[in-house]
Amino acid sequence: MKKWQNVTIKGTKDGLTLHLNDDCSFEELTKELDEKLSAGLLTNEDRALIPVKLETGHRYLTSTQQGELKALIRQKKQLVVEEINSLVITKEEADKQREKNGMVTITKIVRSGQIIEVPGNLLLIGDVNPGGTVKAGGNIFIMGALKGVAHAGCYGNDQAVIAASSMKPSQLRISDSLNRAPDYSNSEEKHEMECAYIDINNKIVIDRLQGLMHLRPNLTRLEGGR
Incomplete structure (x- = not known):
């Protein structure tokens, strides 16, 4: 009796998961898949479509092969590949x-x-003047004064941060959250690098930069980091 090892079918609460061997040829894979799905192992003649998820491992599938x-799977009873x-x-x-x-990295005012x-992280060496705007899909680091608008995580990353040597923005945005930084009087003016992030209450807060290593430990794992 033949042992099918190239295709493993597992039922889940959300449908079926097909684990496909990534060592055999594509022809062997489709042949065995056809045999297994035709072997009467699945009975769903009068029910709604069953979603199927394919796990292909280290096999690269071209769009034609997909x-x-x-x-092939759609021909078998009420199966449809969703993922x-x-x-x-x-x-x-x-x-x-x-x-x-x-x-x-950009050097300019x-x-x-x-x-x-x-699209990723921004390192700006220079100032953002009032009326100027910087946006990034990731984090924003400004080696200068931030006096305009900064929007980090602009594609939905709420773990993004904004840091500046002088934090005096007209507006801060992280993901979908928005905040206007507090106005500092001359006596309150900060002389250390600060950062802004979304806290556990989903609010943008400004804090000393030194606290970031504990709040966002993954920052040290950016490209080139460890």
Whole structure:
């Protein structure tokens, strides 16, 4: 009796999960998948569609191969593929992740009416003047005075932070949260680098930079970090 080792079917509360061996050829995989799904192991003749999740391991599937698998599975009773998970990513996907998580360094003064936006983290060596705006998908670090608008985590990252040598913003935004920094009188003016982050109450707070290592330990794991 043949042992099927290239395809393993597991039922879950959300449907079916198919674990596909990543060592065999694609032809062997589809042949065994067809045999297993046709073997009468699944009975769902009069029910709604069953969602199927494919776990492909380290196998890279082209768009054509994904289409073949979806079509093959869809032919079997009421099965439909809703998700394909792979441990392999394309070079384009890797480049996008690197861009998203990387650091862009810019040296300039952001003047009124100017907007700088980067997909990942931003290191600005210079000031953000009133009316100027800096936006980043990740964190914002300003080696200068922040007097304009800073929006970190602008694509929904609520763990992002904003740090500046002089924190006097007209507006701070992190993800979907918004806050206007308090006005400092001359006697209250800060002379140390500060940071802004979202606290456990989902509010933006400004604190001394030294506390960030405990609040956001992953900051030290940016590209090039440990």
